[in-house]
Amino acid sequence: MAEIKYTTADPKGVLTGIHYMDGNHAACEGALAAGCRFAAGYPITPSTEVVERFSARIPLVGGVFIQMEDEIASSICLQGAVWAGLKAMTVTSGPGISLMQEHIGLAACLETPCVFVNVQRGGPSTGLPTLPGQADMQQCRWGSHGDYEVIALSPSTVQESFDFIIDAFNLAEIYRVPVFFMMDECVGHMTEKLVIPEADKIKVVERRYTSKPPEEYLPFKPDPDLVPEMVKAGDGYRFHVTGLTHDERGYPVINAQAQKEMVYRLVEKVEKNAPKIWRYEEDEVEDADVVVLSYGISARVALKAIEMAREKGIRVGRMRLIVVWPFPEPRVKEIASKVKAIVVPELNIRGQVAREVERIVEGTCRVVRVPHAGGTVHDPQEILDAIMEAAK
Amino acid sequence: MSVVEGIKENPVEEFLRTDRLPHVWCSGCGIGTTVNCFARAVKECGIPLNDLAIVSGIGCTGRVAGYLRLDSFHTTHGRAIAFATGLHLANPELKVVVYSGDGDLVGIGGNHFIHAARRNLDITVILINNFTYAMTGGQVTPTAPLDSIETTTPYGVFEQNFNLPHLAASCGAVYVARWTAYHVMQVKKAMVEALNKKGFSFIEIIAPCPTIYLRRNRLGSAIDELKYYKEHSVIQHGADTRDVGIDIRRPEKIIVGKFVDIEKPDYLTAMNEHLGEVLGDKYVRWGE
Amino acid sequence: MATAEKKKKFRGVVYVAPERCKGCAICVEFCPTGAITMSDRFNSKGYHYPEFTYPDKCTGCGLCGMYCPDFAIYGFREKIGEGA
Numbered sequence: 001m002a003e004i005k006y007t008t009a010d011p012k013g014v015l016t017g018i019h020y021m022d023g024n025h026a027a028c029e030g031a032l033a034a035g036c037r038f039a040a041g042y043p044i045t046p047s048t049e050v051v052e053r054f055s056a057r058i059p060l061v062g063g064v065f066i067q068m069e070d071e072i073a074s075s076i077c078l079q080g081a082v083w084a085g086l087k088a089m090t091v092t093s094g095p096g097i098s099l100m101q102e103h104i105g106l107a108a109c110l111e112t113p114c115v116f117v118n119v120q121r122g123g124p125s126t127g128l129p130t131l132p133g134q135a136d137m138q139q140c141r142w143g144s145h146g147d148y149e150v151i152a153l154s155p156s157t158v159q160e161s162f163d164f165i166i167d168a169f170n171l172a173e174i175y176r177v178p179v180f181f182m183m184d185e186c187v188g189h190m191t192e193k194l195v196i197p198e199a200d201k202i203k204v205v206e207r208r209y210t211s212k213p214p215e216e217y218l219p220f221k222p223d224p225d226l227v228p229e230m231v232k233a234g235d236g237y238r239f240h241v242t243g244l245t246h247d248e249r250g251y252p253v254i255n256a257q258a259q260k261e262m263v264y265r266l267v268e269k270v271e272k273n274a275p276k277i278w279r280y281e282e283d284e285v286e287d288a289d290v291v292v293l294s295y296g297i298s299a300r301v302a303l304k305a306i307e308m309a310r311e312k313g314i315r316v317g318r319m320r321l322i323v324v325w326p327f328p329e330p331r332v333k334e335i336a337s338k339v340k341a342i343v344v345p346e347l348n349i350r351g352q353v354a355r356e357v358e359r360i361v362e363g364t365c366r367v368v369r370v371p372h373a374g375g376t377v378h379d380p381q382e383i384l385d386a387i388m389e390a391a392k
Numbered sequence: 393m394s395v396v397e398g399i400k401e402n403p404v405e406e407f408l409r410t411d412r413l414p415h416v417w418c419s420g421c422g423i424g425t426t427v428n429c430f431a432r433a434v435k436e437c438g439i440p441l442n443d444l445a446i447v448s449g450i451g452c453t454g455r456v457a458g459y460l461r462l463d464s465f466h467t468t469h470g471r472a473i474a475f476a477t478g479l480h481l482a483n484p485e486l487k488v489v490v491y492s493g494d495g496d497l498v499g500i501g502g503n504h505f506i507h508a509a510r511r512n513l514d515i516t517v518i519l520i521n522n523f524t525y526a527m528t529g530g531q532v533t534p535t536a537p538l539d540s541i542e543t544t545t546p547y548g549v550f551e552q553n554f555n556l557p558h559l560a561a562s563c564g565a566v567y568v569a570r571w572t573a574y575h576v577m578q579v580k581k582a583m584v585e586a587l588n589k590k591g592f593s594f595i596e597i598i599a600p601c602p603t604i605y606l607r608r609n610r611l612g613s614a615i616d617e618l619k620y621y622k623e624h625s626v627i628q629h630g631a632d633t634r635d636v637g638i639d640i641r642r643p644e645k646i647i648v649g650k651f652v653d654i655e656k657p658d659y660l661t662a663m664n665e666h667l668g669e670v671l672g673d674k675y676v677r678w679g680e
Numbered sequence: 681m682a683t684a685e686k687k688k689k690f691r692g693v694v695y696v697a698p699e700r701c702k703g704c705a706i707c708v709e710f711c712p713t714g715a716i717t718m719s720d721r722f723n724s725k726g727y728h729y730p731e732f733t734y735p736d737k738c739t740g741c742g743l744c745g746m747y748c749p750d751f752a753i754y755g756f757r758e759k760i761g762e763g764a
């Protein structure tokens with residue numbers, strides 16, 4: 001089995017120091033620190049600053065940015081770059097993610113480690129290009145056809161836009177899945193302090209290249225953690241990859257048995273490794289009556305509401321998802337068994353994450369949605385009202 | 393399947409995933425013929441097989457990648473060129489060849505085709521044109537000439553089709569040739585030239601699809617079609633690409649030959665030159 | 681005279697892999713000298729396949745192998761006295 005190899009960031013890509021910048025620029029710096037040397041993108045508000053900065057920075061670091069003809073092209077171009085040996089990302093917003101869906105499925109099927117940055121805005125359709133939303137949370141999870149799993153992270157601050165995108169790249173390499181970096185217009189466009197550490201303080205995961213010789217190597221034979229070792233074009237392996245259902249050799253096999261083996265592994269490599277992937281932040285959950293569960297910008301807005309509620313003497317806990325998918329089911333179940341209600345504020349009106357909470361708690365506690373159509377963030381009062389109602 | 397001794401000497405053998413033969417292509421299909429030409433061309437160019445990557449889209453020709461024992465990528469419908477763009481730019485030492493069909497490359501994939509040619513990306517695109525979406529049973533493609541009968545044009549095609557050499561040339565391709573599956577030696581030679589060319593090189597190969605296109609259009613067998621190519625092809629090197637369109641089903645003449653062979657900096661050369669000039673020593677040159 | 685000399689030095693050789701053949705007969709049709717013909721026999725998939733019927737006619741031009749869409753035939757020129 002290929003061990004997960006951690007190294008430290010290549011100093012060439014790391015702008016160590018204290019900065020004042022917006023989340024989109026910070027995400028770009030994080031990607032560079034993570035070792036991303038290739039980006040393919042297409043302009044779309046409110047994400048474009050990420051690739052604008054990348055196009056300015058990468059010539060000084062060594063790598064390539066290409067503005068492709070559309071999002072469909074971007075979402076497969078980056079996979080070509082990955083199979084040639086680079087770490088790569090594409091950056092977009094809702095309508096772009098909609099166009100990229102086929103290639104998200106391709107990345108899942110080919111097990112291409114890569115990062116899709118989605119700076120979310122209001123939808124559907126052209127929607128609210130310049131204003132925030134969190135309505136792509138299910139799209140990023142289920143949007144392509146067929147059975148597969150992805151990983152999604154969501155930052156709430158500029159600092160996290162830097163820090164967590166590094167984790168996104170690392171997770172992509174460890175599990176060989178497309179990883180979504182689910183920002184939103186607010187986090188992308190807000191400007192605040194960013195501390196970029198020394199390169200040798202930044203942990204970076206190397207690709208799981210095989211050490212087997214070509215005669216012994218099977219491109220899709222999984223290691224015990226269900227993830228196969230990788231090779232890249234030009235290394236003499238003369239391997240084949242296809243988006244068709246395939247066997248361990250990577251050859252197409254069009255039957256039910258091969259399909260079953262392939263899709264179960266694609267799903268289970270995330271599901272079974274989920275305990276290593278889950279990541280959340282909690283405070284005062286243990287003796288809470290109500291827990292506010294949120295992510296991204298909404299989790300940040302909720303802080304104010306939680307503070308107001310605590311001032312009123314309500315015992316409110318807080319759970320913030322950093323990794324949204326896979327969802328930390330057991331922990332949420334456990335919390336549900338101890339509290340009266342879980343309050344879920346998010347910038348969509350159909351409960352894209354709240355539904356997941358409802359599904360998991362199975363009625364053990366109330367789940368109070370705090371829907372918002374997007375375009376701005378919640379007024380903390382709305383969340384406070386929901387907390388008060390939930391605490392009754 | 394046991395392989396007859398002697399067959400192993402065929403230059404195409406070392407290119408094949410022989411454990412996957414026989415392939416899915418029908419009896420008489422022209423795609424396999426072009427693969428023979430490709431193998432011989434690569435050998436003639438002396439490209440080490442470990443440095444050669446092949447990318448296909450979806451469709452009958454899209455299966456080429458799956459049969460070649462190279463680093464081979466069978467991607468999504470129409471997007472082979474976009475994948476190849478990433479592959480080439482990320483590792484310019486690789487020789488990247490896109491091998492796919494007409495529906496794939498200029499139907500659903502037309503946008504990528506024109507932009508890769510415009511950028512003069514250093515890849516070779518081999519397009520097998522059989523005037524139909526054969527894998528799905530024979531629907532009309534953007535290259536199907538007028539009057540062609542396809543499953544979605546049961547009364548005959550009435551929309552205008554693409555003149556592919558002209559499309560490629562107008563978008564900026566530095567090498568453009570058209571041959572047919574009859575012209576095996578010329579196809580091989582064109583492939584050698586295209587592989588040696590720096591920049592976006594494009595070869596259209598008109599090929600028989602006996603099962604779908606020929607049968608539905610009552611054009612006879614693969615042999616009949618190859619004979620038709622033989623008798624009706626007119627070699628006009630350097631022809632004005634505006635004049636090489638194939639607008640009816642069995643035209644009196646098919647103009648074949650090498651139409652474009654010009655020099656122009658390819659994408660990466662232009663990138664390195666330009667950024668080197670603007671950024672000076674700060675620029676980290678890529679792929680050189 | 682040149683031809684006579686060549687004939688002495690080289691001969692054409694054709695190999696067939698019957699199990700790969702799909703019976704299209706393109707090799708037979710485009711063999712410039714008529715050295716191969718379709719066999720009466722069938723392979724396991726039910727296709728007739730070519731046979732190297734007239735070795736004397738073969739110049740070893742290799743066109744059969746260039747045309748064959750199924751990589752089922754290979755013709756080449758061999759120095760006489762070298763053995764296959």
Ligand code: SF4
Nearest residue numbers: 417418421452526601
């Ligand atoms: S359907 Fe046509 S193009 Fe496809 S393999 Fe058969 S003959 Fe070839």
Ligand code: SF4
Nearest residue numbers: 701702704705707748
């Ligand atoms: S060309 Fe190939 S497939 Fe066709 S008959 Fe000859 S050997 Fe068989």
